[in-house]
Amino acid sequence: MQTIVEAAPVSNTAVWAGRVMSGLIILFMLFDSGIKLIPLDIVIQTCAELELPTSVGFARGLGILGLICTILYAVPQTSVFGAILLTGYMGGAIATQVRVGNPLFSHLLFGVYLGLILWGGLYLRDPRLRAILPFSR
Numbered sequence: 001m002q003t004i005v006e007a008a009p010v011s012n013t014a015v016w017a018g019r020v021m022s023g024l025i026i027l028f029m030l031f032d033s034g035i036k037l038i039p040l041d042i043v044i045q046t047c048a049e050l051e052l053p054t055s056v057g058f059a060r061g062l063g064i065l066g067l068i069c070t071i072l073y074a075v076p077q078t079s080v081f082g083a084i085l086l087t088g089y090m091g092g093a094i095a096t097q098v099r100v101g102n103p104l105f106s107h108l109l110f111g112v113y114l115g116l117i118l119w120g121g122l123y124l125r126d127p128r129l130r131a132i133l134p135f136s137r
Helices: 012-037 041-048 056-074 075-101 104-108 110-125 126-131
Strands: none
Touching: 012 041, 012 056, 012 075, 012 110, 041 056, 041 104, 056 075, 075 104, 104 110, 110 126
């Protein structure tokens, strides 16, 4: 019987590429969550532009939610669950951008770009994910 690692091998370079991709997402989300926890004035201004509540509590709630999802993504045992939650978080950001009619490539698809990096990084670094989603045999 094959183990997951034997069933879905990947080069050491690919694993490191996945770690770098995941690290970039983690750093971005820590920054994003951090500025919402403070919250910086730009967060409140952006909430107003996006027609979201402009209260400090709302901004901090988003910051806490983003931080929890990011921590779950960063921990290997919960990384797939964290990726699923972060995908939902990004989906909410995309829906907000659609609702206010922001530009496609710079605003609306930014969450898609982050999601692709997030899942790509996880796919390269996690043999369990490669085993259940084999792209080649």
